[in-house]
Amino acid sequence: MSAHALNALVERHTEVMPELPEVETVVRQIAPGVVGRTIAALDVRWARTLGDGARARVERAVVGRRIGAARRRAKWIVLDLDGGGALLVHLRMTGRLTVRATDAATDPYLRVALHLSGGARLDFDDVRKFGRVVWCPDPASVLGDLGPEPLDPAFTPADLHAALSGRRRLLKPLLLDQTVVAGLGNIYVDESLHAAGLHPLARSERLTLPEATRLHGAVRAILERAIACQGSSFDTFYRTPRGEAGQYQDEFQVYDRGGEPCRTCGATIERLVVGQRGTHVCPACQPKPRRSPRPRAARRT
């Protein structure tokens, strides 16, 4: 790769709260810089990013291997290596992947770097160290438990209805469960529930097919729009000195808007905590479930 071409990739990272649209954006941006390249060396600055005690094993497994493909599954970035196995990257809260030139300065929060052939380097920077870079000889061992991709054309409203109504849980925690639907996080769940007119405290077993159909449409429309915006960027503690920031945060209807007026009806957005997560709801657009949120368990039969 020429210096000019590499420069085009350098610093082209997106600063995000990474959920499906942000991870999709990251994969699209790094793929041209990593696919087809061979891993020449591993630079580990924070060993736990690879998993406790995994460093030597990972190094033996990946050095000298060629990255055949870069793809997304749920919130995982999957780097498939020729001959089998994959490096799986999870950004969690603050992780970032950036393709830089081999000799570029490193970020103070660099945790793991892959030195690649052709003068490139894939940096995994992560302020809070929650992110992970995992070597999987068999990626299905990690990815196999994930639920359906919401944007998969084969994923229907009836599938969503079955997945939700077949469990007895609050709607929001269930939607955050990656084994039910894969890729949603706090932001897009709040936005989707608002768009569908559903309350996060609603009981999943009471969800009707028409409601599930609304939710299915909302999830898809919001994710597609957010991908088109290259995700959502935050400046609560991120700065955006360079590179592209996502734009979807400008279109939030409820997320991070507690106390502000609903853009649909003008009611004041409420902030509550559901399952230990900050949750944002319009009390008018998303009426509270009429029954108690925690109905008494059925008596023995």
Added chain:
DNA sequence: AGCTACTCCTGGTAGC
């Protein structure tokens, strides 16, 4: 089965 609490982390910020 599903709920809550706790863990991992650190920069930012509210309160003094």
Added chain:
DNA sequence: TGCTACCAGGAGTAGC
């Protein structure tokens, strides 16, 4: 100004 205490949060786990 400078200090401390607390907060955010994806996902895994433990305990009830």
